[in-house]
Amino acid sequence: MTSTGQVWTRPLPSGVGAQAMERALEAFSAALGAERVLTDEAKLREFRDPFQHASSDDYTASAVVMPTTVQEIQAIVRIANETSVPLWTHGQGRNNGYGGPAPRVKGSVIVSLRNMNRVLEVNEELGYAVVEPGVRWFDLYEAIEARGGRLMLSIADLGWGSVVGNTLEHGGTYLPYGLDFQMQCGMEVVLATGEVMRTGMGAMPGNRAWHCYKRGLGPTPDQLFMQSNFGIVTKMGIWLMPKPEVYMPLWLRVWNDDDLAPLVDTLRVLMLDDTIRMVPQIMSPILLGAVFSRREQWYTGAGPMPDEAVERMARGLDTGRWMMRFALYGDEAVVDHRFAKVEAAFKRAIPNCELWGTKYTPEQFATIQNPSERVQAGVPNLDLNAMTAWYGGEEGGHIGFSPIAPLTGRDAVAVRDLLRSMVEEAGLDYIAGLMPLTTRSFVHVTMVIFDTKDERQVRTAYDVARRLVREAAKRGYGEYRAHLDFMDLASDQYSFNHHAYRRFNETIKDALDPNGILSPGKQGIWPRHLRNGRA
């Protein structure tokens, strides 16, 4: 019986009988202790997609196992191979907007690594840390501060996420080391066979450079374990930057919608020449409006918020039509030189733009109040999590639709126009950010925000997100990361030469994981026995 009085039936993955599942759960309990095998519905609810419609039971797990050691993970993999029960792994499972901790295949057993959360090393001399997959931004920040505090970590917007999990999902972070995936160095992985492998120099026992040099002798498999289902990462090296003499968070505000183009073109020049060396965000007015206000303050009519109301809100909240957050880091003399250069460049390109910022020294970082400025200082927080209640419901959700584009003004405007017209045609508001944005490309995140209690709005949101995947791809823009519900569709768009890339992944999948037990369906990669059902 569930807490609501209904009988709850444990979902079973296709092809797995109730007996096999029972055997698996007993074996998991024997290996981990019963208290670390969660099977009752109330506890499992925490591991659903937090933004799915309340009545939906797609992507529901059958159980959650919570190992704390590599040996326990090996035991879990062994049991899965013996019983054919599929696993679905997360570090913290804060994959919000893309399905949260929920598995692609209903009835999968979630391997939650939340309790495998030790910071194994902080090396101040060489500037790196080694973490387990359950370590959050909060945890690593604390460990760095406790062990000398001379280093800083490039973090994501929300501090609750797993450092390893974010890395494995190609997630963005915003400090200088967030540029172009510079941080990860060296991994330990449990393969589908249950074997432990170390990558890079770690493949040599006792090697001194495992977390100092990004490759080894032979091919480097690290990126093969990202956005995939080829192994379970159990340790990871991550590079840390010395705190600079000065950190100067900056804000740039422009007042015309089409200022986006010169903004992006000017930014690219300043990033290519190394003047701006970190990961900016360019935010649409409603993205900021959703953090600082509710929709009803500005508009209560039907359909998408009209431009006139957006303009009024932009004035009322002082968001401008586009707002960029970014920062400078370095010796004060260099920061001063660069600030002057940045100011001159933007004023030349967009005469009525506004630019401001404040310089901080390292001992001030933890005292900064503005959440975005804290993020760029490497100080984790959760303040930017407020936006999903935009439509006024108490249970706001969003789908992240996130195509990649080259960093040009032309592309920024083209993607904006395409996505805005389609989202608004569906009756929803266009809520977007160019983030993360790096030297040659940006992710255009479109937050398709809805009230999870409004079934019609939820359906509309999913429908438009599906259309966006196809229409963006037709114009040469592909998703960098896909929601559970669109993983196959997004993967379908990467069809060069009759899906050569997908077939390559399938060949590797079948070789490494012949029973298909690791995260089947992840980013569109299916094991052989589930492949036919996909298309």
Place this chain on the structure above:
Amino acid sequence: MTSTGQVWTRPLPSGVGAQAMERALEAFSAALGAERVLTDEAKLREFRDPFQHASSDDYTASAVVMPTTVQEIQAIVRIANETSVPLWTHGQGRNNGYGGPAPRVKGSVIVSLRNMNRVLEVNEELGYAVVEPGVRWFDLYEAIEARGGRLMLSIADLGWGSVVGNTLEHGGTYLPYGLDFQMQCGMEVVLATGEVMRTGMGAMPGNRAWHCYKRGLGPTPDQLFMQSNFGIVTKMGIWLMPKPEVYMPLWLRVWNDDDLAPLVDTLRVLMLDDTIRMVPQIMSPILLGAVFSRREQWYTGAGPMPDEAVERMARGLDTGRWMMRFALYGDEAVVDHRFAKVEAAFKRAIPNCELWGTKYTPEQFATIQNPSERVQAGVPNLDLNAMTAWYGGEEGGHIGFSPIAPLTGRDAVAVRDLLRSMVEEAGLDYIAGLMPLTTRSFVHVTMVIFDTKDERQVRTAYDVARRLVREAAKRGYGEYRAHLDFMDLASDQYSFNHHAYRRFNETIKDALDPNGILSPGKQGIWPRHLRNGRA
């Protein structure tokens, strides 16, 4: 009959009969035209290891095929699958010190991509180029200059090498983009099945960000095609940096052998805090002595050159006991600030060190005379190729022994002492450089230099190199790249968990290339049918 009058017998790969080879050669000729299938001994000599002993016939190819299109490469792969003839691919084959263009398996057919040398795109706006695998540093430099000249390429020391080939071998380059493998973005690959795959965003037809964003949707396979035998790379994106306002090559000279430790420790701090942002080289006196002089000028006795003679040479040539070449790039104000900081830091750490440099603006780069300063300006040349005649023979050769170590003074001294003592024990001179050197690690290249006509010296050199591989590994230092002759031995050292990494590679090899036709033995990765013979 060969030019020397002897009958030359075409070597056959193990398991391939003369008939199968004949069929393969006929099919190659039919596909490419007979003039692009080289089979006579004189022409094949060019594709041997230039540094192997004259009488050796290990690693001799049976033929060379020279395709110019992707379709021709597909045909070659198809023929190899049909006849079981193994292939061995290079871009330019300038892999000197590691075996040159020669194949690991005697009798392999070399696929030389030297004529597949088009620069397909130079994108000045977004800062990248797209090249075919035969494009040399010289070629890409010229193309960049011809198409606007606003960008610069991070290059290797010798301009004749292939941009793609160097990248695929984890080779170093010396400008800012040489740090931590930052340059490669997006690939096209012919797989062992003959199929063409595009990686990253290129897996989506018509995607606009193929060479702007380093990953795709799903796992990123690019690094799987480096130091491996999983495919033949046919196109590659490479990032280019805008020319800075000022480039300032710098030289740092120290006069005590043990100054190496504070030099390295000071350098690490300056690289971690972004003051020095490129790839320095720290050179031993004989490495410089071998470029600018001959050994007999300083010492004519037997055995390794004694410290007294090294000291005399260091004074005579003004090399110091260690010399670092490095550079600053950026706005003049920033370069000036950083030069003052660099000078203060090194003078504090090593009071009697000497530091000097000159500032250049972009229009001066091509006029710079010093070859190292040209390299760091991205202007390719061949001047640094002189050193291998150190022992006076006309046919000098070297083996590169290249372990990786963390960037600390302790490690630099420990590796120096280990390698010097072993090389000198073998009667040879210690000729070394810390290069490439990046923010957290360095390659300690030991040039085991010999006269290729002196069979005893050649044998001594190979023997000591073999011992070095084992002894360095015992102390936690592994090779970043291995000579043909030591590939298996070097790979043996990466033995964590009963060679889990090697077995992982073998699993992938068997899945992607079941007939084992692509570069068998490359970096110790053997196809199933040749695996037993290895150990």
